[in-house]
Amino acid sequence: MILKDFLVKEGTEKNLAGLILFLSEQAGEVKKGFLSTCMNTAACGTRNMFGEDQKPLDKYADDVFIHALKESRLVRYIATEEQDQVIEVSGAKNQFGVVIDPLDGSSLLDVNLCVGSIIGIYPGHVLEKGTGMIAALYILYGPLTLLTFTTKHGVHEFVQREDGEFVLRHHDLRIPEGKIHSPGALRRDYLAPHARWIECLESDGYKLRFSGCFVADVHQILHKGGVFTYPGYKGKESGKLRLLYEANPMGLIICEAGGAVSDGHKDYRGITPKTIGQVTPIYIGGKKEIAKIETCMKEG
Numbered sequence: 470m471i472l473k474d475f476l477v478k479e480g481t482e483k484n485l486a487g488l489i490l491f492l493s494e495q496a497g498e499v500k501k502g503f504l505s506t507c508m509n510t511a512a513c514g515t516r517n518m519f520g521e522d523q524k525p526l527d528k529y530a531d532d533v534f535i536h537a538l539k540e541s542r543l544v545r546y547i548a549t550e551e552q553d554q555v556i557e558v559s560g561a562k563n564q565f566g567v568v569i570d571p572l573d574g575s576s577l578l579d580v581n582l583c584v585g586s587i588i589g590i591y592p593g594h595v596l597e598k599g600t601g602m603i604a605a606l607y608i609l610y611g612p613l614t615l616l617t618f619t620t621k622h623g624v625h626e627f628v629q630r631e632d633g634e635f636v637l638r639h640h641d642l643r644i645p646e647g648k649i650h651s652p653g654a655l656r657r658d659y660l661a662p663h664a665r666w667i668e669c670l671e672s673d674g675y676k677l678r679f680s681g682c683f684v685a686d687v688h689q690i691l692h693k694g695g696v697f698t699y700p701g702y703k704g705k706e707s708g709k710l711r712l713l714y715e716a717n718p719m720g721l722i723i724c725e726a727g728g729a730v731s732d733g734h735k736d737y738r739g740i741t742p743k744t745i746g747q748v749t750p751i752y753i754g755g756k757k758e759i760a761k762i763e764t765c766m767k768e769g
Contacts, residue, residue, distance in 0.1 A: 472616070472627050472635040481620055484563050485590070485604060488543050492567075492588055493616055495537050496608045497633050499572070499586065502529045503610070526578060527551060530571035530586065538567065548595045548745050550714045555595060555745060566595040570714040574682025583611040585684025589718035596745065599717030599738030607684050607719065617642070617688070617722060624691070624726040644728040644755060647694020650675040651686040653709070658702040662765040663733070669761060670696070683710065687719050687753060691726055696754030698762075700733065708732070708750035712742050716751050729759040733766045 470478070472493055476486040503526070531551040538547055539558055546566035547556040555566075567590055574584040590604040591597055606618035614629040615638070624642040627635035650670050659667065675695060680686055686697050701708045710716055720730040720738050730736055731752045740749065752762050 470637045472637075475625070475627075475637055479620075479622060484543075484565075485620065488563070488565060488567075488590065489604065489606065489618060489620075491537070491541060491543055492534075492606065493608075493627075493635055494633075495533055496586070496610075496614060496616065496629065498533045498537070499530045499608075500610060500614060502526060502533070526584075527572050527575050531569075534569050534571055534586075546591075546593070546595050548713060550711060553746075564593050566591040566593055566597075568595050568713045568718065570711070573684045573715070574680070577681055582680060583609060583682050583685040585609045585682060585688075587684060587715055587718050589713070589721065595713060596742050598741050599712070599720055602717055602721050602738075605718035605721040607688070607722070609684055609688055611685070615688070617691070619722050619725040621721075621725060624722055642691060642726050644691055644723065644726045645694040646755065647690070648673070648675045649678050649690060649693055649695030650758075651679045651690065651695070651697040652677065653679065653699035654702040654705075658704065660700065660702060660706070662769060663698075663700045663702070663762070665768075666762045666765040669765075670758070683715055683719070687723065690754045691723065691728075694755055696752060696758035698752045699750070700752070701750040705748075708748045710748060710751050712737065712740065712747045712749045713745055716749050716753075720751075720753060723753050727756075728754055729756045731759045731763055733762055735763075 531549055538544055542560055542562050544565040544567050545558055545561035549569040570587040572584055573587055586608040588606050589602050592603050604620045609615045616627045616635050626639040628638045629635050690697050699710045732750045737749050752759055
């Protein structure tokens with residue numbers, strides 16, 4: 470079943486279904502830029518609002534999504550990881566707000582590993598709690614181009630055919646029991662409760678799998694079980710990953726698949742962001758792994 474028919478069958482609200490379809494079409498546009506743009510893996514000489522060097526494909530993917538959304542007028546608000554302010558679309562047809570990490574994992578381009586796009590959809594402005602998000606999706610550009618999404622009615626995965634259509638691959642995905650952990654940050658910089666938690670996982674036989682692409686690592690957790698983390702650590706106790714563009718959309722998907730998320734103390738989706746660049750420690754995966762880190766944090 471193709472994505473359009475699936476959205477109709479599931480009774481997805483018409484304007485939301487149209488937006489999801491439109492966003493899925495941009496995956497093909499981003500992919501078109503891979504051959505020409507990926508040949509140049511050097512930085513552009515510019516930095517995003519987080520001080521990170523931008524690569525040509527970062528800017529290309531950002532331009533694809535922003536230009537398309539502006540032209541379509543399907544949303545009122547656009548916030549992306551590569552922009553330093555929220556864009557308001559004049560004459561918008563809908564009140565939706567979207568948050569986008571246009572190209573997650575771009576540091577892996579020079580070694581030809583998986584990268585992805587992350588998108589969250591709000592009913593209005595984007596500076597709201599993650600619990601207010603009405604849909605989320607990610608696109609994984611690997612050997613296959615995959616689209617995984619939720620509208621809070623299950624998590625569903627589609628694969629792109631040669632003709633560009635996305636076809637249903639997995640219906641109602643549920644995160645299984647598993648023993649994979651994907652830990653970011655240097656071990657020498659771990660805070661004590663986090664270090665104890667990692668020791669517990671390793672003593673219980675968890676295997677380390679960390680690619681450096683958030684989308685790819687969480688996708689693996691969704692299918693094989695376990696937990697991804699990029700914690701607060703020495704020098705960056707507030708964490709590194711972005712609440713709006715990374716944590717909240719992927720958090721919605723994992724929670725809708727029966728998993729859980731936390732900043733180490735609580736579900737971070739209950740946080741009202743003060744700025745579009747706000748960061749957070751992140752733990753995302755199986756419920757038992759999330760419960761264990763919260764216990765470790767309470768114990769200090």
